Structures are given as structure tokens and as C-alpha cells.
Amino acid sequence: MKHRQFALAFAFLCFGSATQAQDAKAAAAQTVEPDKPLYTVVDGYKVDPDTLQGFRTWRAAACDRCHGANQEGMVGPSLIESLKVLSRDDFVTVVRDGRLAKGMQSFGADPRVMDNIDKLYAYLKGRSDGAITRARVSAIE
Numbered sequence: 001m002k003h004r005q006f007a008l009a010f011a012f013l014c015f016g017s018a019t020q021a022q023d024a025k026a027a028a029a030q031t032v033e034p035d036k037p038l039y040t041v042v043d044g045y046k047v048d049p050d051t052l053q054g055f056r057t058w059r060a061a062a063c064d065r066c067h068g069a070n071q072e073g074m075v076g077p078s079l080i081e082s083l084k085v086l087s088r089d090d091f092v093t094v095v096r097d098g099r100l101a102k103g104m105q106s107f108g109a110d111p112r113v114m115d116n117i118d119k120l121y122a123y124l125k126g127r128s129d130g131a132i133t134r135a136r137v138s139a140i141e
């Protein structure tokens with residue numbers, strides 16, 4: 001009897017989450033500006049133009065050399081984990097000023113990075129939130 005109840009509950013859970021997944025196909029995260037989502041992602045890897053630019057900034061600045069191609073961490077920490085804790089302002093400060101004594105370089109003099117810092121943050125936050133499910137993203141068609 002117990003087993004049957006469990007099986008039913010399980011079937012309900014599966015059904016429920018499958019429907020939810022479809023509803024959330026085009027998931028949008030919380031906003032910086034009230035009317036614009038931080039990032040928009042479809043199917044886990046198709047993103048809005050700003051977030052795509054954030055990914056290109058990540059590649060151009062070669063952050064992956066130290067933080068890993070999937071942000072999983074190497075010499076530097078996992079940014080998937082870090083961005084769950086760091087505020088947006090902390091993020092900007094670390095990237096701008098670096099932590100030179102600890103091996104994190106400063107990008108304050110690199111306009112490729114600083115001009116795109118919000119977009120870079122959006123991309124990395126999407127990765128950290130688990131909404132962007134793979135590191136290499138492409139445009140929403």
C-alpha cells in the first residue's frame with residue numbers, strides 16, 4: 001500500500017516537473033533595470049544579444065585560462081560557485097582591480113572587459129544560476 005502511494009506521488013512529481021519545464025522554456029532571470037531581465041535564455045544555451053556579448057567578452061579576455069572553460073575553476077575559483085555569493089558590485093570590483101597578490105589580474109585598463117562588464121556579469125550569472133546549461137552559447141534565432 002505504502003509503495004503504491006509512493007509510486008503515485010512520484011508519477012505526479014514527474015508529470016508536474018515536465019510541464020513546468022515546458023513553461024519555463026524561455027526563462028528570464030531577475031532584473032537590474034526593472035523592465036529588462038538580466039539575461040534571457042531559451043533551451044539552456046540560446047541567449048539574448050547582450051548575454052552573447054558577455055560570453056564573447058569572457059572568451060576575448062581569456063578568463064577561462066584560470067577559471068576553466070566551463071567556469072568550473074582551475075587556478076582561480078569556480079565562478080559558478082562564486083557568483084552565488086558575490087554581489088554584482090563585488091564582481092565588478094574584483095574584475096576591475098584584480099587581487100594581484102592572489103593571482104587574479106586586473107582588467108580595469110582593458111576596455112574590452114570594462115565596456116562589457118554588465119554583459120559579462122549577466123552571462124556568468126546565468127551560468128551560476130544554472131539557467132544557461134552549457135558554457136558555449138549562441139543567439140536566439
Ligand code: HEC
Pocket residue numbers: 058061062063064065066067075076077079082086091094095099102103104105107113120
Ligand atoms: C591569471 C589567472 C586569472 C585570470 C586570467 C582571471 N582570473 Fe579571476 N581569479 C583568479 C584567481 C587566482 C582568483 C582568486 C583570488 C583570491 O584568492 O582571492 C580569482 C578570482 C576571481 C573572482 C572572485 C571570486 C571570489 O569568489 O571571490 C572573480 C569574480 C573573477 N576572478 C573573475 C574573473 C573574470 C571575469 C576574468 C576575465 C575577465 C578573470 N577572473 C580572469 C585568476 C584569474
